[in-house]
Amino acid sequence: AQSVAQPEDQVNVAEGNPLTVKCTYSVSGNPYLFWYVQYPNRGLQFLLKYITGDNLVKGSYGFEAEFNKSQTSFHLKKPSALVSDSALYFCAVRDRGSTLGRLYFGRGTQLTVWP
């Protein structure tokens, strides 16, 4: 079975501080991993993905994520948070060996960055 866990419903950080949004996954094979962001009253927007290669992936708006196979994690990070980063963040996984090719999403983590 494939699944994603985002252990924190909410993350609060001060502007200028580093932020981390956690994600762990479970797949039967090797994963494709994704992060999406949802701003209020908007659809989900793609942030970054891990397909293969370098474990550190850089994405939009200064975000990055590190794939850790041994810990089955794909945490989202940013060195210096902005108030405008406040949004709902979703991690998603797909087993690259699956013929169905569908994504499984976590429940989301609400990030709040205060001034």
Place this chain on the structure above:
Amino acid sequence: DADVTQTPRNRITKTGKRIMLECSQTKGHDRMYWYRQDPGLGLQLIYYSFDVKDINKGEISDGYSVSRQAQAKFSLSLESAIPNQTALYFCATSDSGTVSYNEQFFGPGTRLTVL
């Protein structure tokens, strides 16, 4: 995303009514998906379609039906709406023809309220 459009954006209806939510895309993608989003539950997959002749049930298909009228159009129907179908509904697309084909692109969402 302007490339994926959903109509209507908001709908209030009564229990027992038939409702159709429509999704259109100009991205030329072959794969289309319907999700519902409930607070604290993240995104749950209702139905997905890998091409016009291939439609698959997701985790929560009961009470819903879909129609893939063309590659660019994927409609979701609630035959007899009930209050616990009140949610935010998203359509998404992806392209099977690229390495990262499961990067999904989302519409702006339809907020459905069933009274």
